[in-house]
Amino acid sequence: MRIDTRGRVRQSLGLVVGQCRRAVGAAAGGRHRHWYALGLGSAVSLGMLLLVPTLASAVGGEPRASIETTAMPLPPPSPQPDRSAASSASVEWTQVTIAPGQTMGDVFTDLGLSSRVLHELLQDRELKQRLTRIRAGERFAFDIPEEGVLRALLYDRDEASRVRLALNPDGTLEQDVLERPMQRRVLSGTGRITRSLFADGEDAGLSVQVILELAKVFGYDIDFAQDLREGDAFSVVYEEVYREGERLRSGDILAASFVNQGRRFTAYRYVFPDGRVEYFDAEGRPMKKGFLRMPIEFARLSSRFNPNRRHPVLGTVRAHRGVDYAAATGTPIMAAGDGRISFIGTQRGYGRTIILDHGNGITTLYAHMSRFGRFGRGARVRQGDVIGHVGATGLASGPHLHYEFRIKGVHRDPLKVTFPKPQPLPQTELARFHAQTQPWLARIDLLEGRQLAAR
Ligand SMILES: [Zn+2]
Structure with missing residues (x-):
């Protein structure tokens, strides 16, 4: 029997599988609806984007009056933006979700599009990268005004930008990039272990990703397969990533504390000047130790x-x-x-x-x-x-x-062997660390206070 990492996690942390699947399923459903809504919305907003140059040239630059006084005829509006704006407003996008093992060639065949069209698209380097390395679950949208004709393709370049690629009749490609504003919000959750890290983490509002990250951050100090006890407590300050006002995914844990069998552990996320990210305790000692508690995950x-x-x-x-x-x-x-x-x-x-x-x-x-x-x-x-x-x-x-x-x-005994505490960050780095983590330290204290008051 093959069990995936998540399966093993659920098993060993005592989570009822059905419960977790429900949560994961709901999240996936949310994403789907979200994309669908955006897919419809973006046709409109792209239309708006395409209209902007027209409006700008009408209101900006030389006022109309000056054209009238010179008695010159108003130049005909460039057909380009108007045509695209009109067409994108009436676009009916065919949305495709990539199935496991499916290639873009398969998708084109399914949509009745010639492989020659795909071959031409693949001449472009960025497109080749994007269209040949597709993963199951990814979504693409196709504008097929009549059978066998691909007029435009919509795809996500990354989570913050979506590309609308127009295939002009003369064979040229035209690309519009829709930047999608991302926001990060700082949230917090606190809870007490009554059943399992997963069940109680979810009750505290934490996503599966944040719970897994929490287990990873404290994984050098706490063996979650056997050290967890009823009454243990956790507090977490973490980021959630939103796109265009809707929740996209969990971000990083900024700070966390875990009280395990009366021993309190804390961890703070620190970004080094070179962009490297590591977790440290309140004194600036790395959470990462010389040896893993278990050389195998969640067994x-x-x-x-x-x-x-x-x-x-x-x-x-x-x-x-x-x-x-x-x-x-x-x-x-x-x-x-x-x-x-x-x-x-x-x-x-x-x-x-x-x-x-x-x-x-x-x-x-x-x-x-x-x-x-x-x-x-x-x-x-x-x-x-x-x-x-x-x-x-x-x-x-x-x-x-x-x-x-x-x-x-x-x-x-691997479970009992102890090592000297690792060295904290050097003085100069330590000052920076304290300045960066101070707000989260205060927030963790507040959460723990609330936790005690609720006892
Ligand atoms: Zn043995």
């Missing part, structure tokens, strides 16, 4: 570090010198930290195994893989790189990742 901890465990396959008492995470075969396994592959191959009992050397005497081991990633022996890997996939090779009762953590050759 279930199925067996702990235990020196006296009875082996599930052999039945004998054998130390379990690592932890096991049960997950579907094929689930990506990530490098827990930056390092170098010191062993890749098959080990008795462990099946397909990788050992990473992280320097300072620290090594990590990943066993029972179904297959390896793209890295070979000696390769440098970065934290989060996919080094292999979950499997059941070697002695394994089912697909899982067996993960070991060694310091100077001694096995340590």
Whole structure:
């Protein structure tokens, strides 16, 4: 069985799948209606845009009076804008939503348009990029005044601009870009864990994206698969992106706090002068640590570090010198930290195994893989790189990742090993960090105050 990331998230965080699907479905429906409305609206607004030059030339420049006094005939209005304005007002757009695996060639065939027309469009570099790299769910609109004739094409260049491409009878292309004003609004939500991060996050008004981002930001400190407790509390300040007054999607988390089993964690988004974005705690220490809490996303901890465990396959008492995470075969396994592959191959009992050397005497081991990633022996890997996939090779009762953590050759419990706190930002950067995050710090305090008052 193949489970997508979201499926796994829902599963391990205890969300009722039906509930989540409802939310996602509603969001998709919203987007659809939104696009549809814009599709109709833009024909009108593009018409307006096209009218603007005509109006400008009529009211601006030489006043009409001067033309009259010179007794010269008024020049005939340029036929171009008037014709387009008239045609765009009466356009009936045929909207197409790209299906999985569908190419623009398929779309043209379905619409009864000749592949020669598409071929001509593909001579343009930007169009080639846009029309050959299409994804399922994307929408295009076609103006087909009569069978086999493509008069105009409407597509989104990016989320802030829409292009109307007119195909003139003489074979030339004409492009109008409609800039769509984007706004960012800052919202906040606060809640308490009663059922699951997903259910309680949604109750607090957070979107699925914001909840996933929240789990990611605190993922180095909190293991959401097993550390979450009833009564834990979260507060989040985040952005929502609006386009032309309608909600488009969630933006970034600006600040958040999470109280897990009485321990309070905070995170603030910081934009470096070079545009890089990272999250830091209130003292300016990075949220990102040297090692991931789990080298696998949202899996279930199925067996702990235990020196006296009875082996599930052999039945004998054998130390379990690592932890096991049960997950579907094929689930990506990530490098827990930056390092170098010191062993890749098959080990008795462990099946397909990788050992990473992280320097300072620290090594990590990943066993029972179904297959390896793209890295070979000696390769440098970065934290989060996919080094292999979950499997059941070697002695394994089912697909899982067996993960070991060694310091100077001694096995340590990966769930308990601690590291010194990372260094905070340097002084000059720290001042900038505090100035940037001050408003969000105040807002988080306010939200937490409200949270306490509601208790
Ligand atoms: Zn194990």
